Amino acid sequence: MKDLIKSIRTELKYLGYLFLALLAIFKIVFYKENIFILIRTVLALFWLFILPGFALMYIWKERFDFLERLIAGSVLGIALVGLSSYYLTLFKLNIRWQYILVPLILLIVSIWYLLKSHKQSDEKKTIDEIEGNDEMEGKLP
Amino acid sequence: MDEQKKPIFEFAFLLIIFGVLLWMGIGAYYEHTLNYDYPKGFMATDAFYKYDRAAFLDETGDNRHTPSYLCSGVEGIEERYPFISFHNIVLFKDASGLELYNSQLLLSVLYTILGGLLTYIIIRKYNQKLALLSVGIYGFLFVGNFYIGFLFGWWPQIMGSLLLVGIIWVMLNFDLKGFHILLGLILASAFLTHTPEALFGGLFCAIAFGYNFIKNKFDLKLLKRMSLTFIVFLLFSLYYFPIFFESFLLHGSAGSITFSPKASSFPAPMFSHFGFYGWLILIGIGASIILLFNQKGKNWKYFSMAFFMGLVTYSALIGLNERVYQNRFFWPIYFGIFFALGIHTLIKLIPLKIPMSIYYIIPIILLVITTTYYFQPPSSSGLVANKEMWEGMQWVRHNVPVEETALVLYGDSYNQHGIYSAFGHVMYNVDWSYLPNNLGFDLSESVSKIESGTVTRNYSIRPFIHHIELPKRTSLLKLEYIDVWKLTGEDWDNGKGFRQRDLCTFNYVVIDRQSRVPQLAAYNLLIREKLLKNSYIKEVFSNNWYSILKNDKTGESCIL
Numbered sequence: 001m002k003d004l005i006k007s008i009r010t011e012l013k014y015l016g017y018l019f020l021a022l023l024a025i026f027k028i029v030f031y032k033e034n035i036f037i038l039i040r041t042v043l044a045l046f047w048l049f050i051l052p053g054f055a056l057m058y059i060w061k062e063r064f065d066f067l068e069r070l071i072a073g074s075v076l077g078i079a080l081v082g083l084s085s086y087y088l089t090l091f092k093l094n095i096r097w098q099y100i101l102v103p104l105i106l107l108i109v110s111i112w113y114l115l116k117s118h119k120q121s122d123e124k125k126t127i128d129e130i131e132g133n134d135e136m137e138g139k140l141p
Numbered sequence: 142m143d144e145q146k147k148p149i150f151e152f153a154f155l156l157i158i159f160g161v162l163l164w165m166g167i168g169a170y171y172e173h174t175l176n177y178d179y180p181k182g183f184m185a186t187d188a189f190y191k192y193d194r195a196a197f198l199d200e201t202g203d204n205r206h207t208p209s210y211l212c213s214g215v216e217g218i219e220e221r222y223p224f225i226s227f228h229n230i231v232l233f234k235d236a237s238g239l240e241l242y243n244s245q246l247l248l249s250v251l252y253t254i255l256g257g258l259l260t261y262i263i264i265r266k267y268n269q270k271l272a273l274l275s276v277g278i279y280g281f282l283f284v285g286n287f288y289i290g291f292l293f294g295w296w297p298q299i300m301g302s303l304l305l306v307g308i309i310w311v312m313l314n315f316d317l318k319g320f321h322i323l324l325g326l327i328l329a330s331a332f333l334t335h336t337p338e339a340l341f342g343g344l345f346c347a348i349a350f351g352y353n354f355i356k357n358k359f360d361l362k363l364l365k366r367m368s369l370t371f372i373v374f375l376l377f378s379l380y381y382f383p384i385f386f387e388s389f390l391l392h393g394s395a396g397s398i399t400f401s402p403k404a405s406s407f408p409a410p411m412f413s414h415f416g417f418y419g420w421l422i423l424i425g426i427g428a429s430i431i432l433l434f435n436q437k438g439k440n441w442k443y444f445s446m447a448f449f450m451g452l453v454t455y456s457a458l459i460g461l462n463e464r465v466y467q468n469r470f471f472w473p474i475y476f477g478i479f480f481a482l483g484i485h486t487l488i489k490l491i492p493l494k495i496p497m498s499i500y501y502i503i504p505i506i507l508l509v510i511t512t513t514y515y516f517q518p519p520s521s522s523g524l525v526a527n528k529e530m531w532e533g534m535q536w537v538r539h540n541v542p543v544e545e546t547a548l549v550l551y552g553d554s555y556n557q558h559g560i561y562s563a564f565g566h567v568m569y570n571v572d573w574s575y576l577p578n579n580l581g582f583d584l585s586e587s588v589s590k591i592e593s594g595t596v597t598r599n600y601s602i603r604p605f606i607h608h609i610e611l612p613k614r615t616s617l618l619k620l621e622y623i624d625v626w627k628l629t630g631e632d633w634d635n636g637k638g639f640r641q642r643d644l645c646t647f648n649y650v651v652i653d654r655q656s657r658v659p660q661l662a663a664y665n666l667l668i669r670e671k672l673l674k675n676s677y678i679k680e681v682f683s684n685n686w687y688s689i690l691k692n693d694k695t696g697e698s699c700i701l
Contacts, residue, residue: 025160029168030175037176037238044236045251048229063317067152071258075307076323078252078300079330082225083377085232086204086333090380095202095228099235 004118007061014066015054019046048099052106053077058114080106154501155261158276159254161508165283166250166291169518171243179531180242183523186559188294190607193562194220195227195241199234205614210543210567211607213629219612219620221388223381225334226297249296252303253282253471259306260446260474263313264481267443270500274484275477277504278418280511282473286410290470292519293407294559301335302471308342309446312349321366325373332378336385337464345449346370349442383620388612401460409466416515418480418507421487425479428486443478450475524554525563526655526686533687537651538565540681545648546695548602550668551661552653553577561605569647572601572639577658582639591664596671598645598700603638604631644668645692645699649681652688675699 019042026038053073057064064072084102089095171177183189197208204227207218234244257279265272281287290299304327311324324346332339350367357363412419429444454468454475473480484503488495525531541547541564548569554560556578561568573587587601606629612620626633632640644650652669656662672678672690678699682689692699 021156022159025156025163026175029160029163030171030173032173033175041175041237041239041247044233044238048232048236059319060317063314065148067148067155068262071255071262072307072310074255075259075303075310076327078229078255079304079307079327081232082229082300082334083326083330085228086225087377089198089202089204089228095198095231096235098228099232102232 001118004114008058011066015046015050018070019043044099047103048081049077050074051077052081052103052110055107055110055114056080058110059117077106150501154273154505155258157505158279158508159258161505161512162254162257162279162282163250165280165512165516165518166253167246169516171246175247176239176243178240179522179528180525181522182246182292182519183242183294183525183560184519184521185293185524186557188292188523189557189559189562190222191227191294191296192242192245193559193565194222194224195230195234195245196565198224198227199231199241204228207607207611208562208565210565211562211605212611212625213604213606213631214543214567215611215623215625215628217613218623218625219384219614221384221612223297223333223336225330226300229300230296245296246291249291249299250283252300253474254279256303256306256471257282257474257477259303259310260477263306263310263446264443264478267440267478270497271478271481271485273500274481274504277484277507278415278422278473278477278480278511280473280508280516281415281418282470284511284515285414285517286408287414287470287473288519289408289410290467292523295467295470297335298338298467299470301331301338302468304331304334305338305342306446306471306474307331308339309345312342312346313442313445315349315353315366321370322373325370326377328370328374329377332374332385333381337462338468341450341453341468345445348449349445380617383614383618384612387620387622403457403460403463405457405463405466407466410469410472415472418511421483422476422479423483424486425476425481425483428482429479432482447475447478524557524560526554529684529686530554532684533651533682533689534563536682536687536689537649538563541566541649546646547649547651548644548647549574549651550653550665551576551656553656553658556580558605562607564651568605568651569602569642570605572603573661576661582637591660594664594667596668596700598643598698599641600644601636601639602642603636603640604629606631606638609633643696644672645697646695648692648695650690650692652690654686654688671700674701 022045023038023042026042027035030038050070050073053076054070056076057069057073061069081102084106085095085098088098088102093101171181180192183192193208198204204224205220206216207220209216212218230241230245230248233248234241237244239247257276261272261276264275307327308324308331311320311327314320315324328339328342328346331342350363354360354363415422429447433441433444450468450471454465454472457463457465537547543566546569547564547566548571549555549561549564550571551574555570555574561570571587572582573584573591575582576584576588590597606625609624609626610622611625612622615621626638631638650672652665654662654666656665669688669690672692673680675697677694677697678690678692680688681691
């Protein structure tokens with residue numbers, strides 16, 4: 001669990017750098033625009049699409065590097081935010097609050113799944129250590 | 142290059158590319174502001190329909206029904222268009238505080254760039270150098286005819302294209318745990334965003350699955366995973382199925398399949414539009430075929446999207462469907478790997494060791510060439526000519542009560558009739574709105590009145606009704622089609638709804654003060670002058686573009 005928290009902390013720092021870089025790009029491209037509008041726009045992109053997708057992709061952290069999780073995660077975020085909002089609206093949830101609720105729900109589900117699977121793999125690791133079933137050892141030449 | 146610094150270089154490189162593409166996609170056209178004060182780039186009827194769907198969702202929270210003002214006041218008509226892209230726009234508008242139309246264009250540009258970046262990721266798994274070089278053609282995404290999707294309002298198609306790249310990425314990683322569920326979800330999302338891209342994605346998956354299934358000697362585990370994908374897709378798209386089958390397929394909104402060559406109904410991108418970049422793509426196609434042949438098909442999956450979408454986007458030539466021309470907007474993305482391999486083949490001819498840094502520099506130079514020689518932001522604002530025009534339309538949308546009638550006189554933009562949706566009201570319109578772009582109406586009577594400067598009570602007028610037959614949902618999986626024209630006592634068959642109607646019976650008359658044809662603007666003002674001679678008709682909104690009159694005694698003889 002400590003490893004997971006440490007890695008999340010590191011990657012959140014990267015996301016922070018990315019936020020600043022994107023803000024700088026937006027400021028250069030839209031140099032006539034008010035900075036507060038740009039900050040809110042980039043924050044909206046992060047909150048709505050980047051973070052939910054990135055959190056979901058954390059489930060496959062071992063399989064993809066940061067860049068791939070970021071880009072593919074954003075595409076998945078776009079797909080899932082729209083899909084969730086579509087059905088929540090069909091079920092009469094007011095659309096006005098969905099920009100807060102939908103990413104929040106996706107984030108919670110992803111984090112819950114991540115913690116659950118991490119806990120399971122931790123437990124499995126402990127059993128393997130007790131029983132001496134270290135898979136990596138078997139793979140050594 | 143220092144291996145440790147490589148990810149940082151790559152990240153910086155992609156950020157530069159992102160910035161250049163953002164500049165080309167929206168920055169230059171929006172004159173480097175983001176929150177424009179009126180919709181820019183609405184250049185066709187579809188742009189207004191798409192905007193209106195998002196606006197209606199934003200205003201009412203209803204994603205099931207077509208606005209009654211598009212159906213002559215009839216309520217409960219089922220919305221036929223897939224709706225997910227509009228959800229993203231509304232949510233993004235709420236989160237960012239941008240105007241809805243600005244959110245719409247910005248998101249579409251970002252979707253396109255993201256589609257390019259995801260393709261970069263796919264190619265990178267095969268070869269980093271090729272991935273870097275492929276980016277050099279992305280500038281064309283915002284050049285000439287490739288940009289039409291943004292201006293004609295085909296924003297859902299753009300999001301659909303991004304999701305199609307997403308589907309392909311998920312399918313290429315299908316072996317991973319849980320990816321079969323992801324595939325089902327993203328397929329459903331694409332299906333509810335823009336159906337054709339979901340169908341192409343589905344076809345791609347079916348082919349890839351078939352290949353893997355045979356290769357894995359009919360592995361039942363693979364079949365089970367794919368079945369689960371289909372079940373997830375079905376569960377999340379079931380609600381839209383009756384619309385898809387009845388409206389999209391049976392009622393022909395999807396276009397036709399006749400196996401005879403079909404021309405594009407819009408200025409579609411052609412291969413020649415790539416200029417000399419096209420030669421590099423051609424070299425790349427040849428090199429890819431040789432490479433795949435020599436390697437006995439190994440690494441096919443990295444080329445699969447390029448070949449597959451290449452075939453899809455040319456399938457109109459054998460008559461499969463003219464809509465595939467829209468998918469050519471993403472050619473620079475699909476053909477990126479060919480383009481990269483074309484350059485790589487030429488680089489290999491140089492008898493020197495090429496440092497890695499060159500592979501970062503080449504695409505940037507190519508992008509600079511694209512921006513310098515090929516790129517030109519659209520010069521026109523679109524059919525909404527300026528802020529004052531937009532303010533007038535919004536005034537009608539927010540102030541004219543639903544039960545009161547509104548007539549709009551001639552305006553230059555109204556022959557693209559989707560524009561009436563922006564008024565958010567059942568808009569009646571005069572037949573000479575079609576004067577510059579006549580669709581076969583007999584306008585002789587109206588023209589003679591304009592030429593002689595005669596103002597009368599009766600004119601050839603019709604309500605704007607979107608489509609003829611529209612569906613109502615009678616149960617979860619059943620739709621019933623009704624003829625909205627007949628239901629509201631209108632006659633489409635004779636004169637397409639135009640008939641003589643009394644100007645004095647309308648509660649509101651919306652008058653354009655300006656036109657590219659001065660005689661038509663002058664005639665509008667002549668009608669205005671006659672109407673204002675009555676004490677019960679008042680001007681309730683006025684600016685340089687519009688004069689909106691309110692008639693408090695409808696039916697009185699207002700033209701003396």
